Amino acid sequence: MTHNCANTTRLLSDAQDRGLVEEERQHIEKHLEICPSCVRFQDHMAMLRVFMHRLRAGLGDEAVGEIASHDPPR
Amino acid sequence: MINEGGTVTLQDAELPDVHQHRRYLLALARMQLRDAALAEDVVQDTLEAALRSIGSFRNQSSVRTWLTGILRHKILDVLRVRQRQPAPTYGLEVPEHARATDTPFDDTGTWSRHPQHWNVPDEAASQTDFLRVLQECMSKMPASVARAFYLREVMEVETKEITETLDITANHLGVLMYRARMLLRECLESSWFQRNTLT
Numbered sequence: 001m002t003h004n005c006a007n008t009t010r011l012l013s014d015a016q017d018r019g020l021v022e023e024e025r026q027h028i029e030k031h032l033e034i035c036p037s038c039v040r041f042q043d044h045m046a047m048l049r050v051f052m053h054r055l056r057a058g059l060g061d062e063a064v065g066e067i068a069s070h071d072p073p074r
Numbered sequence: 075m076i077n078e079g080g081t082v083t084l085q086d087a088e089l090p091d092v093h094q095h096r097r098y099l100l101a102l103a104r105m106q107l108r109d110a111a112l113a114e115d116v117v118q119d120t121l122e123a124a125l126r127s128i129g130s131f132r133n134q135s136s137v138r139t140w141l142t143g144i145l146r147h148k149i150l151d152v153l154r155v156r157q158r159q160p161a162p163t164y165g166l167e168v169p170e171h172a173r174a175t176d177t178p179f180d181d182t183g184t185w186s187r188h189p190q191h192w193n194v195p196d197e198a199a200s201q202t203d204f205l206r207v208l209q210e211c212m213s214k215m216p217a218s219v220a221r222a223f224y225l226r227e228v229m230e231v232e233t234k235e236i237t238e239t240l241d242i243t244a245n246h247l248g249v250l251m252y253r254a255r256m257l258l259r260e261c262l263e264s265s266w267f268q269r270n271t272l273t
Contacts, residue, residue, distance in 0.1 A: 004183030013252040017226065017233050018244075040189040044259050047192060051262075052227040055205050059101040 003031055008038050012045055089125060095138060096121060099145050105209075106149055106224045108217065116152060120145045146229050150239050153221070157241050178260065189259070192267045204266060211261035215254055222247055223254035 001007050008031040011024050020028070032039050089095070099120055103113035123144050124131075131140055178187035195204045212220060222240065225231045231239075237247050 002183065004179075005185050006177070006179045006183035009256070010248070010252050013255050014248050016255075017248065017251055037185045037188045040191070041259075044189060044192065045255060047194065048255060048258060049227065051204075051208055054201070055208055056102070056228055058202075058205055059098050059105075 001027060003027065005031075005035060005038055005041075008032070008035070009041050012038070012042050016045055016049065089121075089128060089137070091137070092121065095141055098138065099141060102142070102228065103145060103149065105212075106221070106229060107152065108220070112152065116145065116148045120148050123148070142229075146231065149229065150225075150231065150235065153225075154239050157239065178256070187260070190263055190267060192263075207266045208258075208262065211258055211265060214261060215257050219250050219254045219257065222250040223258075226251060 008028055011020065011028050014020065014024075015028070032042065096117060099117045100113055103116050104110055107113050107116065120141060124141055131137070135143075178185060180186040195201050212223075215223065222236060222242075225236045225239070226233065233244065233247060237244055240247075242250075
């Protein structure tokens with residue numbers, strides 16, 4: 001697999017869903033050493049998961065719950 | 075978990091805060107299914123199943139968690155059935171920003187639109203605004219992408235069960251999840267983080 005940001009970000013996304021094999025982990029590690037933008041992307045992946053949890057937790061609330069429904073509740 | 079054998083008809087009063095729970099489940103189902111009428115049906119089914127099996131609820135988890143578990147089964151059933159039917163009519167239009175060709179990378183696979191620093195809101199008021207933007211961004215995702223992403227990140231279904239339910243390969247799911255995260259990341263960046271750079 002070519003060492004570039006596109007392939008690395010795909011692996012960083014996969015890491016959220018499955019265990020990576022050693023080769024994939026090394027690919028990421030090697031690339032992150034030289035690429036601050038992909039390090040940032042990795043942080044964003046973790047943050048997205050936190051945001052989704054917050055969203056889920058807020059769904060019953062007045063302010064947030066209504067927006068989830070795409071159309072007004074009856 | 076749902077004990078069909080022990081069918082006991084119970085009143086709403088026997089499930090405290092049922093309206094609040096209903097509201098939550100409905101928001102969850104609408105988000106996942108993008109179909110208000112279908113969401114109503116699924117939530118109704120969920121509450122009926124819950125009331126039937128309330129005797130088996132042992133307070134090991136919160137009521138909300140328990141109900142969410144039942145809803146998850148119901149939603150997976152709906153999606154499984156839908157998967158065997160002809161392609162759904164919704165979500166055929168892929169929004170401009172969601173085209174697979176529009177990537178933040180150049181020809182060599184290097185960032186052409188670099189990720190920015192994110193200032194995450196911690197104040198309650200801006201949190202609500204933020205969650206609103208988050209939902210707007212999610213609603214812009216193409217249906218097939220959103221469906222997989224919600225199952226994973228909102229309904230917290232294991233990847234194996236998602237691939238089985240949607241009848242897709244693990245790699246296809248990986249592609250959908252990647253697209254979802256790329257779209258959501260960029261949308262949040264342009265709709266929130268670039269506009270809320272705090273001093």
